[in-house]
Amino acid sequence: xxxxxxxxxxxxxxxxxxxxxxxxxxxxxxxxxxxxxxxxxxxxxxxxxxxxxxxxxxxxxxxxxxxxxxxxxxxxxxxxxxxxxxxxxxxxxxxxxxxxxxxxxxxxxxxxxxxxxxxxxxxxxxxxxxxxxxxxxxxxxxxxxxxxxxxxxxxxxxxxxxxxx
Numbered sequence: 769x770x771x772x773x774x775x776x777x778x779x780x781x782x783x784x785x786x787x788x789x790x791x792x793x794x795x796x797x798x799x800x801x802x803x804x805x806x807x808x809x810x811x812x813x814x815x816x817x818x819x820x821x822x823x824x825x826x827x828x829x830x831x832x833x834x835x836x837x838x839x840x841x842x843x844x845x846x847x848x849x850x851x852x853x854x855x856x857x858x859x860x861x862x863x864x865x866x867x868x869x870x871x872x873x874x875x876x877x878x879x880x881x882x883x884x885x886x887x888x889x890x891x892x893x894x895x896x897x898x899x900x901x902x903x904x905x906x907x908x909x910x911x912x913x914x915x916x917x918x919x920x921x922x923x924x925x926x927x928x929x930x931x932x933x
Contacts, residue, residue, distance in 0.1 A: 797928030800825035812859035
């Protein structure tokens with residue numbers, strides 16, 4: 769897994785243009801570039817977010833369009849969160865002392881069977897097509913008991929840019 773991430777990162781970095789475009793404080797573009805720190809820092813939390821960043825950006829690129837960086841889709845966010853939790857599980861297995869309150873809480877959400885609902889509740893948009901089986905009301909009852917004062921997090925380890933023509 770780590771070798772795949774490193775090779776992917778090297779390929780993305782090789783094509784990197786130094787100019788980054790922003791609009792409304794968000795980087796725009798049609799190409800995702802992994803941050804250099806992802807290659808040299810083995811921190812379990814960082815590497816979990818690298819997995820999230822790569823999965824989400826790949827999905828956004830598959831959706832296509834003029835500016836993939838702005839794509840927002842239930843499937844992309846949910847799949848990226850799934851990969852984040854799986855990566856965190858792998859990292860904790862390799863680094864038993866690793867700890868992160870947010871990632872630990874997200875693992876609890878997944879173990880309770882509410883990752884879909886969590887994704888919709890905290891990151892959902894009106895334009896999303898959400899599967900009918902997502903039970904947001906059930907999640908809210910669970911959330912009150914187990915996620916009091918929870919603050920969702922997203923860490924993108926990289927940036928979007930426009931590929932040079």
